[in-house]
Structure formats: structure tokens, C-alpha cells
Amino acid sequence: MSCNLKAILPSDIILGSDDLVLHQISLQDILLIRKYRNHENPAKETCRPLVHRNDREYEEYASNMINSGTTFLFGIYTKQENGNEKIIGQISISDYNSRNQSVEAGYLLIQEYRKNGYMKLAMEKMCAFLFTETPINKIYAQTGEFNGSSIKLLDSLHFSCDACLRQHHELDGILYDDCIYSLIKSDWEKMNLS
DSSP states (O other): OOOOGGGTSOTTOEEEOSSEEEEEOOHHHHHHHHHHTTTSOGGGTOSSOOOOOOHHHHHHHHHHHHHHSSEEEEEEEEEOTTSOEEEEEEEEEEEEETTTTEEEEEEEEOGGGTTSSHHHHHHHHHHHHHHHHSSOOEEEEEEETTOHHHHHHHHHTTOEEEEEEEEEEEETTEEEEEEEEEEEHHHHHHHHHO
16 A cells, blocks of 8 residues: 655655756646647556546546645756746656655656656656655656667666566557666665765
């Protein structure tokens, strides 16, 4: 059973750099991401059963997710010249297990912002925060073998491929393997000390 993330993640977290800011996402920004990504195939992102929701149902679902305590959503924002922020993606932290001190990470960017290094920078900031400011010992992520961009990202962040779930991810009628990657705090510390 997942534990409540509110016990370890304050809602006022702000992680940033010169170009990027991460903080708890608003419902309005979740809905904006959905609008920008409406044309994309959600079956690429998850091996779990797909639930098709109309706008009202999705808004209720997203609101419940924000308030549940079992998922924390970081919005990924670029800094604009006028000082405002523009939403470009999100990172979800979920399935907090207080016994083995692990969380699952999920991530997505609006298509026009991909291949610019934004997600790598955002994930680096998020990993650094979780490993230095919380009791988290392991961050893991699951991705389909067909998702070369996701695998390349995880490799670049020094996540290790721990397991392969054979024929676990259906996409367009084909069953692909799903890969589980993880980053352990001690490995992250070694990389950041050298």
C-alpha cells in the first residue's frame, strides 16, 4: 500500500535553475497539458488499462490526484523574459513505500519542448531534492522497450535497468517488453562526489 507523500514532500517545494522551475502543479496547468497533448496516444505512456474520460471527468480525476497525497505532481516551467512561467511538462512522484523508502517517477513534456534537455535538467533537480531533502533511497521508473527517448533519458541520468517485464506493454496490438529502471541514493551520491 502506498504511503502519504505529504508526510515527506511539502506543497511549497520550488526547485529551479536559470531556465527551469519545478513546483507543485496547479489543476489549471494539468488541464492545459492535457489540451496540448490531446493528439498523442496515451497507450505509449502506460501499460495499465486506459480509462477514457471526458473533460469534466478528467478534471475531477486530476483534482483528486492532486489532493490524494499518494501522488505529487511537479509542474515543469520555463522562465519567460517577462518573469512569468510557462508550463511545458510534469513529473509525477507516486507509490511511496516508507518501508523500502522508494518512489516511482513518471514524466512527460509537451511535444514542442522535447529534445532540448529540459527533462534531463528537471529530473536531475528532482532526484537531487529527493535524495538530499527526503528519506527516499530509491527512485524507479517503468518504460516500454519501444520508447527510445525515455530509455536514453534514464541512461543519461545513470538509472540502472533492473528488470524486464516480458510482453507487458500493449501498443497498437503488439505486446512489448516493459523495462524497470532505478537510481539508488548511494549511486547518486558517488556520481555527485566525483
